[in-house]
Amino acid sequence: xxxxxxxxxxxxSWLLLxxxxxxxxxxxxxxxxxxxxxxxxxxxxxxSEGLQIFQGLLPVPIEDLASPLxxxxxxxxxxxxxxxxxxxxxxxxxxxxxxxxxAGTMEMLLAQPVRRLTLVSTHTAVTLAGVLxxxxxxxxxxxxxxxxxxxxxxxxxxxxxxAAINFVCLGxxxxxxxTLISALVRTRAQAVGMVIGFYVVELMLMIIGRLxxxxxxxxxxxxxxxxxxxxxxxGLNRDPSAVWxxxxxxxxxxxxxxxxxxxxSAAIFCRRDVPAPL
Amino acid sequence: xxxxxxxxxxxxxxxxxxxxCSFDVPRGEILGLLGPNGAGKTTLLRxxxxxxxxxxxxxxxxxxxCYRQSVAVHRQLAYLPGDARxxxxxxxxxTLQFFARLRRASLERSLRLADRLQLDLTRRVRQMSTGMRQxxxxxxxxxxxxxxVILDEPTANLDPTVRRDVVELIREARDEGKTILxxxxxxxxxxxxxxxxxxxxxxxxxxxxxxxxxxxxxxxQAALTGPLSPVPPALVEQIELRQDAxxxxxxxxxxxxxxxxxxxxxxxxxxxxxEPIGLRSVYERHHxxxxxxx
Numbered sequence: 326x327x328x329x330x331x332x333x334x335x336x337x338s339w340l341l342l343x344x345x346x347x348x349x350x351x352x353x354x355x356x357x358x359x360x361x362x363x364x365x366x367x368x369x370x371x372x373s374e375g376l377q378i379f380q381g382l383l384p385v386p387i388e389d390l391a392s393p394l395x396x397x398x399x400x401x402x403x404x405x406x407x408x409x410x411x412x413x414x415x416x417x418x419x420x421x422x423x424x425x426x427x428a429g430t431m432e433m434l435l436a437q438p439v440r441r442l443t444l445v446s447t448h449t450a451v452t453l454a455g456v457l458x459x460x461x462x463x464x465x466x467x468x469x470x471x472x473x474x475x476x477x478x479x480x481x482x483x484x485x486x487x488a489a490i491n492f493v494c495l496g497x498x499x500x501x502x503x504t505l506i507s508a509l510v511r512t513r514a515q516a517v518g519m520v521i522g523f524y525v526v527e528l529m530l531m532i533i534g535r536l537x538x539x540x541x542x543x544x545x546x547x548x549x550x551x552x553x554x555x556x557x558x559x560g561l562n563r564d565p566s567a568v569w570x571x572x573x574x575x576x577x578x579x580x581x582x583x584x585x586x587x588x589x590s591a592a593i594f595c596r597r598d599v600p601a602p603l
Numbered sequence: 604x605x606x607x608x609x610x611x612x613x614x615x616x617x618x619x620x621x622x623x624c625s626f627d628v629p630r631g632e633i634l635g636l637l638g639p640n641g642a643g644k645t646t647l648l649r650x651x652x653x654x655x656x657x658x659x660x661x662x663x664x665x666x667x668x669c670y671r672q673s674v675a676v677h678r679q680l681a682y683l684p685g686d687a688r689x690x691x692x693x694x695x696x697x698t699l700q701f702f703a704r705l706r707r708a709s710l711e712r713s714l715r716l717a718d719r720l721q722l723d724l725t726r727r728v729r730q731m732s733t734g735m736r737q738x739x740x741x742x743x744x745x746x747x748x749x750x751x752v753i754l755d756e757p758t759a760n761l762d763p764t765v766r767r768d769v770v771e772l773i774r775e776a777r778d779e780g781k782t783i784l785x786x787x788x789x790x791x792x793x794x795x796x797x798x799x800x801x802x803x804x805x806x807x808x809x810x811x812x813x814x815x816x817x818x819x820x821x822x823x824q825a826a827l828t829g830p831l832s833p834v835p836p837a838l839v840e841q842i843e844l845r846q847d848a849x850x851x852x853x854x855x856x857x858x859x860x861x862x863x864x865x866x867x868x869x870x871x872x873x874x875x876x877x878e879p880i881g882l883r884s885v886y887e888r889h890h891x892x893x894x895x896x897x
Contacts, residue, residue, distance in 0.1 A: 439674070602688060
């Protein structure tokens with residue numbers, strides 16, 4: 326680890342990190358507070374009777390989702406929060422290699438007596454610290470939301486730990502995948518485009534796999550099938566012995582693939598030719 | 604020798620960006636790289652920097668393999684890219700500080716260089732013109748106390764006054780004992796600054812000339828009014844004589860002019876013209892159809 330590079334990387338990204346963390350905190354706080362004010366009976370009836378086909382898209386049965394714990398845990402599956410995590414991880418990870426090569430700053434950095442591995446690891450360390458910070462901010466937002474909520478039987482915030490951990494593991498996975506793509510291509514635009522394409526394909530596989538039993542196998546092909554914060558939270562509170570293996574399996578998959586992606590990107594970057602900037 | 608390359612080649616599929624390039628550079632020399640776009644100059648520099656893996660052959664700096672020992676090699680050199688791009692959010696001073704800290708080099712020296720290049724260090728890089736950015740990058744490059752400085756078209760975006768300063772800085776670096784590898788399109792600049800020049804064409808090293816020798820070379824053209832007498836044995840080795848079909852004669856002299864002029868004075872010649880050959884002639888010998896900056 327190079328302290329000069331680490332300092333530079335922190336200074337480059339602190340504004341984005343603080344913004345994402347504050348927004349994540351505010352989002353989950355508001356989301357929990359709003360969820361505590363909404364009467365969900367109508368929703369439950371609506372999904373149970375009118376829109377049964379869409380029940381398959383829900384992470385847990387509608388009755389569980391409608392419980393205070395389910396409603397709070399579902400905050401970690403909201404698009405807004407996932408977009409904040411995506412904004413941080415994709416922005417940072419695609420900048421790590423393709424971004425710097427495309428911008429030309431890699432030329433000057435590589436001319437210094439610094440190992441390529443150090444360049445990648447320093448940048449990635451800050452990105453992963455940011456993922457932790459956004460995860461912690463989201464969890465803290467949930468805590469604050471619960472304190473100000475109108476739930477009659479508000480769940481203790483510690484019970485949301487499985488959701489927050491699953492959220493952080495997803496962040497590690499996105500960082501690894503986006504850095505790997507960044508190591509393979511030449512410009513940041515290419516890297517971002519490929520990450521978005523990858524996400525769209527994953528999302529389609531998940532939706533089709535969940536909507537129709539015939540295509541359930543598709544669910545196994547998508548990494549989104551191991552991002553289940555609501556399922557893990559409710560499951561670990563209801564039947565810990567049955568769900569603990571699932572908790573470890575899901576998070577280990579996300580962490581393992583993310584770290585493998587980071588290792589592969591470092592290996593590729595250490596060997597690849599560095600083209601002149603466009 | 605500080606730099607040694609042996610049959611260094613880089614291929615991209617069928618395209619040979621550099622083919623079997625072999626040369627040595629002793630310490631303290633300013634070596635110029637000449638060639639049009641696509642000749643292989645930047646590929647050669649990037650191979651020396653370890654940015655590219657050679658397809659075959661080897662490049663060494665101070666005995667270290669440029670690709671396999673690139674970090675150790677980078678301790679020996681400073682590099683200025685052709686289009687230097689720095690961190691856009693930093694100002695000039697922060698940029699100098701960052702690179703000085705990364706190299707553990709002297710910030711004072713950076714600031715002195717910046718002052719000499721008339722840089723406004725309070726301005727952010729993103730607000731700087733291309734020329735200012737290049738000057739800032741030049742200050743970054745010339746700061747560390749390293750034996751080798753590699754400059755890829757360092758004056759490409761600079762005005763004539765600063766170009767002159769840059770050539771002066773390059774000479775000063777040589778006087779400090781540094782070796783300079785310097786690629787440029789500007790022949791006059793290369794001729795002014797360099798001790799020796801490599802000419803590249805389509806990825807091949809086609810000529811190596813010493814600038815001091817080039818400066819001693821002259822082209823003498825005249826019309827013949829009668830037959831030439833035999834060339835004295837003392838001059839045979841140092842001149843090249845060509846007669847054309849319309850009664851003209853061209854003499855290329857590679858040595859001292861005085862003995863040749865003594866012989867020419869007794870020849871039946873009219874309309875005598877003497878001109879120094881210069882790098883332009885060397886360059887045009889290999890790249891005849893290319894228009895280049897003077």
